[in-house]
Amino acid sequence: MGSAFRVVRSAHTTPEAERAAILAAPGFGRYFTDHMASAVWTPDAGWHERRVGALEPFSLHPSTAVLHYAQEIFEGLKAYRHADGSVWLFRPERNARRFARSAERMGLPRLPEADFLASIEALVRADEPWVPAPTGEESLYIRPFMFAAEAFLGVRPAERVVYCVIACPAQPYFSSGAGGVTLWVSTTYTRAAKGGTGAAKCGGNYGASLAAQTEAERHGCDQVLYLDGTDEEGHVEESGAMNLFLITSRGELVTPALGTILEGVTRDTVLALAPEFGLTPVERPVTFRELRASVTDGTVTEVFAAGTAAVLTPVTGIKGEGYAFTIGSSEPGKQTAALRERVLGIQYGRVEDTYGWLRRVLGP
Known part of the structure; x- marks a missing residue:
């Protein structure tokens, strides 16, 4: 062929x-x-x-x-x-x-x-x-x-x-760039289920997300935070069209496990880079209750979303029905910013690509 x-x-x-x-x-x-x-x-x-x-x-x-x-x-x-x-x-x-x-x-x-x-x-x-x-x-x-x-x-x-x-x-997908976004926790919509099309990049997944995105914007948020159910006992899945990451005070970089979510290229890139920044990559289920409690007690210090269009986007706040809380000081985290700069540095050739990730198409 x-x-x-x-x-x-x-x-x-x-x-x-x-x-x-x-x-x-x-x-x-x-x-x-x-x-x-x-x-x-x-x-x-x-x-x-x-x-x-x-x-x-x-x-x-x-x-x-x-x-x-x-x-x-x-x-x-x-x-x-x-x-x-x-x-x-x-x-x-x-x-x-x-x-x-x-x-x-x-x-x-x-x-x-x-x-x-x-x-x-x-x-x-x-x-x-x-x-x-x-x-x-x-x-x-x-x-x-x-x-x-x-x-x-x-x-x-x-x-x-x-x-x-x-x-x-x-240009950058979010007008706020590296300044951070706020997520709306939807208890009305879910994005995927076991055995469904959540791990496939198909148009139907995104078409079904539009009502949830409108709901988020109606509440003054930039994107949706999806759970695997329609109550706050559910597990965290994705943020709109991006994978979600948590940085903990123990030096862990935690992201929801694969299965019903998209296996993002940027997601895999960040997990590979984590040890360079003193972070231990961890892929495991995370309940929303755990996320909220860990942000409140300071165990989770930074949250960010990752995707091709948005690169690494800091999450500075999360809202839901009857509540709202900020992440850390509500400013983009230092480790998120450092990871973001490393990814962009490799992509634009400003730092050495020691992983062999770049593929030349044109030029010297």
């Missing part, structure tokens, strides 16, 4: 002056590059029609399976420009493997890791001028996705599947 993505350059690329204006203030997910990568799967031909071409709309029949049965998955990763002008990806192999696991859970065909990596690299090369030269934390956000493209009504795995990669220049 080949993994070469033939490039057919768009005849209508964004003018340089317009692109420069976008890159000066891209926001997040608002503007897209000139090209997209794509491939098609059918049972008889497997993966074929690999190409990079102009960014363009899909034409879908009203009965297209994804519109009715949500058979879809996606990933999120970034390309970073270093000071010497080179462009790098950060641990894309882990995204490729998670993409394959998500596909299996959602009854979609497995995309070979070589195809996943080749499609992303081909798109980044085609749209290299869109990779920002960072003045802060700008990057090129990359969104690979796969969906059931067969036109039919019937509950079965689709026999025509489309894979695509698009990209957008991006």
